[in-house]
Amino acid sequence: MMQKPPDDEFDLCALNELRAKAALAFDFEHPQFGRHEIALFWDGERVGALDNYCPHEGAMLSHGVVEPGQVVCPLHAAVFDVATGECLDRYTGDAQAYETSVREGRVWVRAPGERPIPRP
Numbered sequence: 799m800m801q802k803p804p805d806d807e808f809d810l811c812a813l814n815e816l817r818a819k820a821a822l823a824f825d826f827e828h829p830q831f832g833r834h835e836i837a838l839f840w841d842g843e844r845v846g847a848l849d850n851y852c853p854h855e856g857a858m859l860s861h862g863v864v865e866p867g868q869v870v871c872p873l874h875a876a877v878f879d880v881a882t883g884e885c886l887d888r889y890t891g892d893a894q895a896y897e898t899s900v901r902e903g904r905v906w907v908r909a910p911g912e913r914p915i916p917r918p
């Protein structure tokens with residue numbers, strides 16, 4: 799029997815869908831900070847999850863270019879580690895990263911205290 803997933807982990811999409819698109823964004827609601835998006839990335843080898851807004855001027859990282867190990871911001875090209883959110887070229891601060899896991903072909907993200915808003 800499958801174990802019940804922890805309450806702060808959410809099943810977001812099929813790995814195949816993410817692999818086909820390289821980046822996908824999902825709506826979440828935080829009780830204190832309100833609505834925001836978490837972006838999932840597939841860099842060809844692994845999955846990463848970052849807050850979807852670039853720490854520099856808020857461009858959507860899910861519209862950036864995903865390369866092995868990193869995502870490049872679409873606005874001014876800051877480079878972030880796809881898994882840790884570290885700004886690799888020091889252009890700006892680090893992006894908030896979320897823990898991910900892949901189970902039975904599905905991508906899960908850990909977002910404590912948040913509530914995912916269902917996709918339309």
Ligand code: FES
Nearest residue numbers: 852854855871874
């Ligand atoms: S908004 Fe991302 S680098 Fe400027």
